[in-house]
Amino acid sequence: MINRKKERKPMSITVKDVAKKAGVATSTVSRVINDHPSISEETKKKVRQVMEELGYVPNMTARNLGKQISSAIGVILPPLDSKERLGNPFYLETIEAVNEEASRFQMSVAVASAPDFDILLENVKRMHLQKQVDGFILTYSDNHDPVIDYLFNNKIPFALIGQAYKNEDKIVFVDNDNQLLGKQATEHLIENGHERILFITNVTRENLYFERYFGYQKALMIAQLPVFPAITFEGPEDYVNFEEVLKETQATGLVVIDDLFAVRVMQLVNLFGYQVPDDLSVVSFNNSIFSTLTHPYLTSVDIDVAQLGKIATQKLMEQINQQGSSGIQMIVPHKLIRRETVLDLRKIKNNQ
Structure with a gap:
């Protein structure tokens, strides 16, 4: 007669097992799972480490039913x-x-x-x-x-x-701080000798447009330079008319609402016979993958x-x-990434 041993099912790790090894109460483990603010970061770190060592996976279904959430x-x-x-x-x-x-x-x-x-x-x-x-x-x-x-x-x-x-x-x-973003992007062009600068956008209802345009205006007003109405691209005719806008304003610098649209604007002005940055300098926002996809690489504000x-x-x-957070504004820092689309006009003037 063959003596067959019964296969043992692997024991499931419970909250009690985690609590015992971590040296805390089971209620503490539950609070760590729910990331409750009453538990210190040190305790959370210790309990989570034990959970990982034991291979404990929280029962999210039970947790959700108890808290009436969907996770x-x-x-x-x-x-x-x-x-x-x-x-x-x-x-x-x-x-x-x-x-x-x-x-x-x-x-x-x-x-x-x-x-x-x-x-x-x-x-x-x-x-x-x-x-x-x-x-x-x-x-x-x-x-x-x-x-x-x-x-x-x-x-x-x-x-x-x-x-x-x-x-x-x-x-x-x-x-x-989008107003500050717009101001500093414009100031970068001013610092490089540009005096006739346009603000280019393809969005006109989002708050970031208003704030960045306000910042553009502020920088030019402080520098006592001409402020132009925002150049908006909302229909096919706007693309056609842009060449005439460039001639009328004699702009040398463009602040564009984001990298993706900046690439399109650079392609458009190239069709008109302008070269970036030799004829037109460009600063945009987001520091996305588009800023380094084509030459020249875009000078762009990284918004993190x-x-x-x-x-x-x-x-x-x-x-x-239910830990509050009503009416809180958080400001994330930004950084100007200097690349190849801004020409220093001061050097050219000095060499003439």
């Missing part, structure tokens, strides 16, 4: 109504940053996108009412946005990447997208865990 956050993209929007790396980089930070809280990420605001609002409503997510991160700030009104009026946890248009004292938003996404996620989680 997911929604990232809302602006209406993807143009090729620039579809191809803008800012949104993909933001999603990546949010996803990385969300994983620290054992949260997954769902994306809400649509071609227009009406469909986008319906998508967000469905995600909320079906409890697919516990809160949202908006990656834009538009002055005609029904989504932010819906979230605010229904007291749904959300964080905004960008500056709020209204209820600033009640909305959590994370942003750069990773930090924007990380802080927005943290502030949203504070709301989800």
